[in-house]
Amino acid sequence: MAGLIERYRDRLPVDLETPVISLEEGSTPLIPAPALSKILGEERSVFLKFEGLNPTCSFKDRGMTLAVSKAMESECRGVICASTGNTSAAAAAYAARAGVPCYVVLPAGKVAAGKLAQALVHGAKVIPIEGNFDQALQLVVEIAEKEGITLVNSLNPYRIEGQKTVAFEIVDALGAAPNTHFLPVGNAGNITATWRGYRQYHEEGVIHSAPRMFGCQAAGAAPIVHGKPIENPETIATAIRIGNPASWQGATTAIKESEGEISAVSDEQILEAYAHLAAKEGVFCEPASAASVAGLLARHRAGLEICPQGGVVVCTLTGHGLKDPERAIAGLDIPPPVSSDLDSLRQRMGL
Ligand code: F0G
Numbered sequence: 001m002a003g004l005i006e007r008y009r010d011r012l013p014v015d016l017e018t019p020v021i022s023l024e025e026g027s028t029p030l031i032p033a034p035a036l037s038k039i040l041g042e043e044r045s046v047f048l049k050f051e052g053l054n055p056t057c058s059f060k061d062r063g064m065t066l067a068v069s070k071a072m073e074s075e076c077r078g079v080i081c082a083s084t085g086n087t088s089a090a091a092a093a094y095a096a097r098a099g100v101p102c103y104v105v106l107p108a109g110k111v112a113a114g115k116l117a118q119a120l121v122h123g124a125k126v127i128p129i130e131g132n133f134d135q136a137l138q139l140v141v142e143i144a145e146k147e148g149i150t151l152v153n154s155l156n157p158y159r160i161e162g163q164k165t166v167a168f169e170i171v172d173a174l175g176a177a178p179n180t181h182f183l184p185v186g187n188a189g190n191i192t193a194t195w196r197g198y199r200q201y202h203e204e205g206v207i208h209s210a211p212r213m214f215g216c217q218a219a220g221a222a223p224i225v226h227g228k229p230i231e232n233p234e235t236i237a238t239a240i241r242i243g244n245p246a247s248w249q250g251a252t253t254a255i256k257e258s259e260g261e262i263s264a265v266s267d268e269q270i271l272e273a274y275a276h277l278a279a280k281e282g283v284f285c286e287p288a289s290a291a292s293v294a295g296l297l298a299r300h301r302a303g304l305e306i307c308p309q310g311g312v313v314v315c316t317l318t319g320h321g322l323k324d325p326e327r328a329i330a331g332l333d334i335p336p337p338v339s340s341d342l343d344s345l346r347q348r349m350g351l
Contacts, residue, residue: 001027003065004165011168011200012066013161021068021098025061026165028053030173030314035280036293040300042309047178048277048293049170052285052320056118059190059318060090062166063159068094070158071150076100079152080144082136084186084239085115086319091152092122103149105129105136110238112286112324132233133187134244154189155246163190167197170314177207179307183316184291185215185224185251185262186240190318192250195258211314212307213260215251216295218288222264224251236267236327239288239319265294273297277317284321284328292316 001007003022005014014020028051036046051059068091071079078101081091088104088111095102104119108128119126129136137153144151154160171177177198185191191213198210217225221233221241230243245251255262265273274290276297277283292315299306307313321328338344 004062004162005065005069008165008168012165013158014066014069017073018069019072020065021072021094022065023055023061023093023097025054025065026169028169030170031281031283033281033283033315035276036296039297040306040313044307044309044311044313046296046313046315047174048281048283049166049314049316050283050285051166051316051318052289052323056086056089056093057114057320057323058086058090059163059166059316060086061094063154063162063189063193064090064094064152066162067150067152067156067158068098071152072098072100076150077147078102078149080105080140080149081152082106082133082140083111083153084133084241085111085323086239087153088124088126089115089118089122092119092124095124096122101125103127105140107132107136107241110241112238113326114323133242134229134233137187137246153246154187154192160189160193160196160247160250163193164197164200166316167194168201171198171201171207174312177201177209178211178314179311180214180313181211181316182214182216182292182296182313184237184240184288184318185217186221186242186245186288188215188224188245188247188251190316191215191254192247194316195250195254199257210258213254213258214295214299215255215260215262216291217262217264218270218291219264219266224248224262225264235270237270237288237291238324239286240291263295263298265291265298269294269298278321283317285317286319286321286323287327289317289319292318
């Protein structure tokens with residue numbers, strides 16, 4: 001399958017001169033979630049758009065293929081981003097592919113191990129700071145401007161343009177728009193982009209209705225829900241540990257235009273959804289990704305409307321569970337070995 005620039009070329013700001021830096025991203029599966037569908041009842045269908053199956057295992061590859069391709073179209077000294085981890089992994093991989101230097105500025109001690117490993121392995125210059133994501137973003141915006149290095153955070157408009165393709169793929173797979181779409185919100189680029197994709201298909205007449213967009217922030221990092229920046233955001237979902245989202249306006253527009261809502265989910269609710277997805281649906285995503293499903297379950301439990309009877313709900317699962325192995329095994333016992341004979345094995349198996 002070709003990458004998304006090739007597949008959606010006529011809907012993206014590229015021409016034949018644009019060098020395509022691609023790892024064949026996109027085309028991620030839209031997986032039915034029967035256990036969640038059963039919880040909602042009344043023949044509603046829940047689908048998981050599993051973005052963890054992109055080349056660097058998160059949705060960031062969609063925006064990064066376009067941002068780095070466009071950077072290579074003009075003179076590019078290198079690329080830079082602030083990140084809670086996934087943007088840095090994607091930037092590092094696409095920069096490696098393009099053969100340009102990559103600088104990533106991260107909140108020290110707050111990036112999941114898999115993501116840090118990716119940035120390092122792809123040869124990025126990794127710079128942890130004693131500060132949070134919001135501070136890192138301020139710094140990189142300033143240095144990118146001063147040093148003429150291309151910023152590849154979602155303030156770069158090509159990131160949002162690339163990421164809107166997730167909505168195209170969902171519609172292309174379902175043959176129509178879903179009724180409702182839940183997704184996690186951190187810096188708010190993805191909700192902005194996903195809504196833009198649905199709107200574009202709507203304006204082109206590909207779909208006749210657009211979904212209601214439900215954004216889910218972690219309770220300790222929910223500036224949009226509270227209507228003001230959070231100085232010290234905290235959540236176990238480190239990917240969305242953000243107190244002052246760059247695309248705040250885009251998120252509120254998406255919610256308003258689609259008649260959706262932004263809500264906060266607690267770390268407990270996020271972990272419950274994370275465990276449900278792994279144990280009941282067989283899908284292993286990272287904690288921040290599970291915020292979408294946590295938001296769905298919270299809304300269902302509160303008795304609020306999600307979609308009509310027989311309707312379709314999509315939850316974006318933004319990143320792969322293997323990104324954060326420490327969180328995955330936290331609180332679980334790794335069993336000690338048994339001796340290598342059949343009796344011991346049988347005993348341990350409980351047979
Ligand atoms: N889920 C995951 C796994 C993420 O990595 C992010 C953002 C989000 C959700 C939220 O998306 O920011 O567009 O609202 N991660 C960024 C990063 C901030 O640096 O990797 P958003």
